[in-house]
Amino acid sequence: MEKYEVRLSGSGGQGLLLAGIILAEAAITEGKNAVQTQSYGPEARGGASKSEVLISDEAIDFPKVRNCDILLALTQKAYEQYNEGLKEDGILIVDSSVAVDKNETHKVYSAPITESAVVNLGKPMVTNIVALGTIIGITNMLTKEALEQAVLKRVPKGTEDLNRRALSLGYEMGENAKI
Amino acid sequence: MPSTLVEKYFRTEKLPQIWCPGCGHGIITRSIASAIDQSGLDKDKVCIVSGIGCSSRAPGYMDFNTLHTTHGRALAFATGIKLANPEIKVIVITGDGDATAIGGNHLIHACRRNIGITTIVYNNNIYGMTGGQYSPTTPKGDKGTTAPFGNIDKSFDICSLASAAGATYTARATAYHANLLTTLVKNALANDGFSLVEAVSACPTYYGRKNKKGNAVEMMEWQKNNAVNVAAASKMTQEQLEGKFLIGEFKNKPEPEYTSEYQKIIDKLAKGR
Amino acid sequence: MKKEPRLMQGNEACVEGAIAAGMRFYAGYPITPSTEIAELSAEKLPYVGGRFIQMEDEIAGMAATIGAALTGVKCMTATSGPGFSLKQENIGYAAIAEIPCVIVDVQRGGPSTGQPTCPSQGDVMQAKWGTHGDHPVIALTPSSVKETFDLTVRCFNLAEKYRMPVILLLDEVIGHMREKVQLPEASEIEIIDRKRPACSSEEYLPFKPEEDLVPPMADFGTGYRYHVTGLVHDETGFPSNSTKVADKLIRRLVDKIEMHKDDIIQWEEENTEDAEIIILSYGCVARAARTAMKALREKGVKVGLFRPITIWPFPEERVLELAGKVKSIIVAEMNLGQLVLEVERLCNNITKIDRVNKVSGEIIYPEEIAAKVEEVL
The missing domain is CATH 3.40.50.970 (Thiamin diphosphate (ThDP)-binding fold, Pyr/PP domains)
Known part of the structure; x- marks a missing residue:
């Protein structure tokens, strides 16, 4: 049985809730089961934000992450807060702005996710899509095609090209990070 | 032997009503029935809603679709009825405590929405059903069982409150001026939006007795002698108006009604399909 | 399709x-x-x-x-x-x-x-x-x-x-x-609509129950002019001060549901046939309980799950039946013990009742339930 417990963390306003939804929808496209949950503070922007996705071939009972396989941390605060929950052989994916502890024992992949959204694409709002591309590029937990299909279903009309580019950019960064 | 009006619009088997001898509520209720009659409304399409209190017992005697709700909430129930079926002519009968204290929030928001509800506030300046406690319309200084040393609260002017909150028709009459009251309720019923008519009643049992206002007849005479029509008032000096209160139409300014605005959304979406 | x-x-x-x-x-x-x-x-x-x-x-x-x-x-x-x-x-x-x-x-x-x-x-x-x-x-x-x-x-x-x-x-x-x-x-999808009166408006008694104790309900605005009140009322809908009327009305309201309990009450159970311990939980916590149950079953622990779907009225009869067969019922809920009171009321002298409670604002975790099961084994 293949099962992934994914935690996407960062700050409010980075689009991680939507990223979680897209990831779950991509899993459904592939015929898998998926559950997405979130937790948030009262603030709509800026506070710590976390979106969790469970993906499995089988029925999913407990809906929250308990043994995190993959942690995405886009901010230092998110890394410090959630790294503890990542299991021993879990994968840590951080934005390059995050300073990883020198005693970090997890397998770490660092990529300039927020920077490339701003610099290469000129749109900070696609940070979440770049991040999803990066996760898939690194883990291959779902196909790029399924992810693209899910992204295009959710993004606003007229932004399809931008999001396709964001996804490819992230995916490449992910593949490169593995080398 | 009941009159033809009473025969036609009242559940005569439920009469006599519970109100005290000398209470103004009976006259006001008859005026409403008369206004409904003159407006030519279909009894089956009229719904009368009330809250809790002396006035709120009125719908039980009236032969329409009638709903006696919880304290203060008549307008909120009525809003549901009107929005769910705008074809129903919705009338709310409420009292001063019901409408402006516990139901004050519902009142201002019903006014603000300009929803097609005609509200008649029976104002007897006291909580009668519970035995004479002061209400938001008890004049400052007057007594109630909970204001044994005189009420220190300022009182509400219900019509000004409703006008300011957005009601598109507001008016006041008294139990004494029953014919005027009928006309004003009729005009209120003709307004598509939210209308409020304050009907000054008299409670000889509690308010009158507590405040030495005399018997029922004397209280009616007080209404007769102290009410000034708005038209006449405009020609009077401040001095002449001292101690008087205004009756007549204060606002009659139709604006788009809430449920028809909602219907526009439904129609627009249906066309867009 | x-x-x-x-x-x-x-x-x-x-x-x-x-x-x-x-x-x-x-x-x-x-x-x-x-x-x-x-x-x-x-x-x-x-x-x-x-x-x-x-x-x-x-x-x-x-x-x-x-x-x-x-x-x-x-x-x-x-x-x-x-x-x-x-x-x-x-x-x-x-x-x-x-x-x-x-x-x-x-x-x-x-x-x-x-x-x-x-x-x-x-x-x-x-x-x-x-x-x-x-x-x-x-x-x-x-x-x-x-x-x-x-x-x-x-x-x-x-x-x-x-x-x-x-x-x-x-x-x-x-x-x-x-x-x-x-x-x-x-x-x-099965759709049920309320009963409306079959009689004329003259004959209509808005609160007169039929055999199922449910009175047919007319829509306002359709010619059945009737009175509705929050006061105790008789079959005509008008308020009544009669003690008999009050007693009859309140009892009918309660009996109306009592009479149809079998139609209303639903629950789900898993692995209860051979269970020595039953976890009783509902809502999101039932998902934690199921995860816990599966893990414990893999270890050979005879644990089952009872999940009320209708929480009120409570599935009394079935819970009583199960109580007679198990060592303990563990009620796991995100409060300091609410539904457990109902279980205790029913089964206190029949089986041992244990609790897993949480009020921190987090869902109860499967391992917290599993730990309780192992403790009471």
Whole structure:
């Protein structure tokens, strides 16, 4: 049985809730089961934000992450807060702005996710899509095609090209990070 | 032997009503029935809603679709009825405590929405059903069982409150001026939006007795002698108006009604399909 | 043709279910974590000719819902703990005046403002005893997004069938989580409409029950001019001071549900045949319990799961039967012990009753339940 417990963390306003939804929808496209949950503070922007996705071939009972396989941390605060929950052989994916502890024992992949959204694409709002591309590029937990299909279903009309580019950019960064 | 009006619009088997001898509520209720009659409304399409209190017992005697709700909430129930079926002519009968204290929030928001509800506030300046406690319309200084040393609260002017909150028709009459009251309720019923008519009643049992206002007849005479029509008032000096209160139409300014605005959304979406 | 499976949020499934069941009116007030139910109702209702209104407060939301129900439409309102408290006044009105309507309570941490964005199951007793006086309660509690759809439909059906307010007791986890669901086709959904009078308006007695103890209900505006009050009333609908009338009315309201318990009560059980220990839980916690049960079964522990779907009226008979066969019933719930009181009342001398409780604002974890099972083994 293949099962992934994914935690996407960062700050409010980075689009991680939507990223979680897209990831779950991509899993459904592939015929898998998926559950997405979130937790948030009262603030709509800026506070710590976390979106969790469970993906499995089988029925999913407990809906929250308990043994995190993959942690995405886009901010230092998110890394410090959630790294503890990542299991021993879990994968840590951080934005390059995050300073990883020198005693970090997890397998770490660092990529300039927020920077490339701003610099290469000129749109900070696609940070979440770049991040999803990066996760898939690194883990291959779902196909790029399924992810693209899910992204295009959710993004606003007229932004399809931008999001396709964001996804490819992230995916490449992910593949490169593995080398 | 009941009159033809009473025969036609009242559940005569439920009469006599519970109100005290000398209470103004009976006259006001008859005026409403008369206004409904003159407006030519279909009894089956009229719904009368009330809250809790002396006035709120009125719908039980009236032969329409009638709903006696919880304290203060008549307008909120009525809003549901009107929005769910705008074809129903919705009338709310409420009292001063019901409408402006516990139901004050519902009142201002019903006014603000300009929803097609005609509200008649029976104002007897006291909580009668519970035995004479002061209400938001008890004049400052007057007594109630909970204001044994005189009420220190300022009182509400219900019509000004409703006008300011957005009601598109507001008016006041008294139990004494029953014919005027009928006309004003009729005009209120003709307004598509939210209308409020304050009907000054008299409670000889509690308010009158507590405040030495005399018997029922004397209280009616007080209404007769102290009410000034708005038209006449405009020609009077401040001095002449001292101690008087205004009756007549204060606002009659139709604006788009809430449920028809909602219907526009439904129609627009249906066309867009 | 089956509908495509899709990712859906619990609160969204509630609205989908409501509209499928025939909801055409919603009145409410914004409150976390139920707000999506209001938002989606506002968006979807006008497309089906229905109406939405955001009222000035929670009390008014309940009142408008009842008013609309009297015109013959199917109505719903949704809220969370603080709003549920405010709505109790008019839930009582709906109970005595026998108004069909659905109230959704997406439970969050309390008391008072408590923990607005965190899950809880602290309103179980409020659902039963929240308003004053004796009255029957039907409350259903789903533990998945798909079940939220199904039970919302069922809430409407029960409300219509038994002429009373019915409560859908959701929790923040189920309300906000998204999972894969496959909604049924319209033709597969059973829809029940309230009984309307078959007699003329002259003969109509609005509160005269038929054999099933449910009086037929006429729509306001259709020629049956009748009176509805929150006072104790006789079969004509008019208030009565008679002690006999009061006794008869209140007993009938309660008997109406007692008589149809078998139709109303639903539950789910797993691995109870050979179980030595049963975990009793509901809502999102039942999912933790199932995870715990599966892990324990792999270790050879004979543990089963009992999940009330209808939480009120409580599935007494079945719980009593099971109690006679097991060493312990462990009630796991996100409060300091509410439904467990019902289990204790029933089974105290029959089996040992243990508790797993949590009020931190987090869901109970499977390992917390598993630890309790191993402790009582």
